[in-house]
Structures are given as C-alpha cells and as structure tokens.
Amino acid sequence: MNDARTTLTHEREITEPVSLTLPNGRLNPAAVGWTRHPLHDTSGIGTGRLGRGRNKRWEYWGITTPDHIVAVTVAMLDYATLNQVWVFDRRTATDVDAGAITPLSRGVDLPGTLGAAPATARVPGIETAITESGDGTRIVATTKRVALDVFAERPDGHEALGVVVPWSDTRFQYTVKDVARPARGTITIDGVAHELPAGESWAVLDHGRGRWPYSMTWHWGAASGMEHGHRLGLQLGGLWTDGTGSTENALSVDGRLHKLGAELRWRFDPTDWLRPWSITGDRVELRFEPFHDRFSKSAFGVIHSETHQCFGTYRGTVTDDSGDVVPIDALTGWAEFVKNRW
Numbered sequence: 001m002n003d004a005r006t007t008l009t010h011e012r013e014i015t016e017p018v019s020l021t022l023p024n025g026r027l028n029p030a031a032v033g034w035t036r037h038p039l040h041d042t043s044g045i046g047t048g049r050l051g052r053g054r055n056k057r058w059e060y061w062g063i064t065t066p067d068h069i070v071a072v073t074v075a076m077l078d079y080a081t082l083n084q085v086w087v088f089d090r091r092t093a094t095d096v097d098a099g100a101i102t103p104l105s106r107g108v109d110l111p112g113t114l115g116a117a118p119a120t121a122r123v124p125g126i127e128t129a130i131t132e133s134g135d136g137t138r139i140v141a142t143t144k145r146v147a148l149d150v151f152a153e154r155p156d157g158h159e160a161l162g163v164v165v166p167w168s169d170t171r172f173q174y175t176v177k178d179v180a181r182p183a184r185g186t187i188t189i190d191g192v193a194h195e196l197p198a199g200e201s202w203a204v205l206d207h208g209r210g211r212w213p214y215s216m217t218w219h220w221g222a223a224s225g226m227e228h229g230h231r232l233g234l235q236l237g238g239l240w241t242d243g244t245g246s247t248e249n250a251l252s253v254d255g256r257l258h259k260l261g262a263e264l265r266w267r268f269d270p271t272d273w274l275r276p277w278s279i280t281g282d283r284v285e286l287r288f289e290p291f292h293d294r295f296s297k298s299a300f301g302v303i304h305s306e307t308h309q310c311f312g313t314y315r316g317t318v319t320d321d322s323g324d325v326v327p328i329d330a331l332t333g334w335a336e337f338v339k340n341r342w
Helices: none
Strands: 055-064 068-076 080-089 094-103 119-123 126-133 136-142 146-153 161-166 172-189 192-195 202-211 215-227 230-238 250-253 256-259 265-267 277-281 284-300 303-319 325-341
Touching: 055 136, 055 146, 055 325, 068 119, 068 126, 068 146, 080 119, 080 126, 080 146, 080 172, 080 284, 080 303, 094 126, 136 202, 146 202, 172 215, 172 230, 172 250, 202 215, 230 284, 230 325, 284 325
Parallel strands: none
Antiparallel strands: 055 068, 055 202, 068 080, 080 094, 119 126, 126 136, 136 146, 146 172, 161 172, 172 192, 172 202, 215 230, 215 325, 230 250, 250 256, 265 277, 277 284, 284 303, 303 325
C-alpha cells in the first residue's frame, strides 16, 4: 500500500497575465501560484540554451463516454516526440492503440502558449490536430483503424486549474488540468461510427510546459459527470508536487473551481491494481473502484516509462470552498501511477 502525509500548502492565486520564465530562461518567481483561467505565457520553454534536453511540452486529452474511453497525446521532449491515439471499448474490454516515437521534433508542432496556435502531429501512422476556439476545443485524430472528431465544449464561465510547480529555478512545470468539459462528436473504429452520447460524454485536458528532472514519479486522477443536477469534475495529483509548496488538486462544480490546498494520501495495492484505491486528505474522502488497468512499459534510448492508468468510478465526498460537502456518487474517470525517466 502507498501512503503519504497530508500537508497543507499556502498557494497564491494569480489573476493577471504573467510570463513563466525570466528573460534569462529561469523560472519567474512571480509565476508561481495557481489560476482559474490560463494566464501564463510559456513561450520561453523550448527556446534558448537553458534547459536544453529537459524541456517537456504536451497536450493530452482524455475522453470518457458510457461506451468508450479515448486518450490522445501530442508531446515533444526536446530529443523526441511521443504521439498516441488509444481507444478502449468498455463493452468488449478491448482496445485499439496506435503510438509513434520520432526523433527531435520531427512531424510535431506545439504552440508556445496554450491556445496560441493549433497543436498538430503528422507522424508514422498518426495524424492529429487540436484547435482552440472561443467556445471550446476541436480534437481530430486519425490512425489506421480510428478516426476521431470530438469537440470539447467550454461552457460560459468555465474555469480550469492552472498551476506552476517549482522544483528549482531551472526545473519547473506549468500544468493546466481542465476537467468536466462536455464532449460531442464521433469516434469511428474500423469504419463504424459511434456518436458520443449527449450529456454523458466528457473531455479532460492535461496541458504541460516545463523543464523536468530526468527521473520523476507521479499520481494523476480525474473524473467528470453530472450528479444531483450539477456538472462535477475532480482533479487530483500527487508525488511529483510533494515538497514544492504547490498542489494540483481541485473540485469543479458547474464550472466553478474550488482549489484544494493539500497534498493527498494515495493508498492502493501495487500487486493488484484493480483493488479499490483510497485518496484522502484535507476536504477529500474518496474511494476509487477500477474496472480496467491500462498498463504500458517502454524503453526508447534515454526514455523509460512504466504506467498503470486505471479507469473506474469515484465515490465519496469533497468539501467545497464554502464548507459544503459535495457527495460523489459515481463519477467515471481514472487514477494513475507513473514512473518516468525522460
């Protein structure tokens, strides 16, 4: 079983635009904090000499429906790109997976700052285009067997968690975790089109820009859905933020973000990933019941990765900023444990 002490943080909410980096490429101290809307200019990542080889940039979209789960990744790691389109059929418990690693930045283009331009990939076996607009994000991806065209709506007033995690002034990460985005569109598998069920389909964004240590371990959990007449989203993290003074934990209620300023305790059984997990801490009492473990292990040059991304159902309670206890009856999402050397 895994455990960690609950530690409250005292994070600063940023409400004005700010550059993630200083002119010399180091972390801007004024950028450390959290936001309700993307306010960070991250165009300094991937430029200049500082941090060369340590820059990490990516867009990841996770989509859940009653019938399917989809993951789309477009990532640049300075010395390689990682691209993947994965679709899981929940009724048959089978998946279709297409992935490609290419050297340097070949075939991939990511904007310096979220929404500044489309994120695109044209690599062997995969074509992806992620395009922002005022009311949402269009995610289009094609592989040999899959064609995806999904629009992740951004309802009026919707807030997304942005956080800067500082390991040092040369190693730091800016992340946007955007949960509970209503999704519509189609997933086509082997020529058969599946319409995303309205009101039951959700998209989650993991946007990242930063400079990472070579070795890192993390938890990430997210879930979205409608319960008791409210659009709810969970965003949970751990391990990689420990000791930095930052966390990436939040509750979203009808698009309003409630920041959870505590490191969480993650308990799970690494000998049986489908046993229930416990995720608890200040204002958080959750049980996660997995139904599928998406396990992957890879080694490509200096890149070594081991991931257990478990999909399942969250139940329990989270307390919002006003002190009201929000019941979580059955939100679909995931909880993962990742060990990376990259």
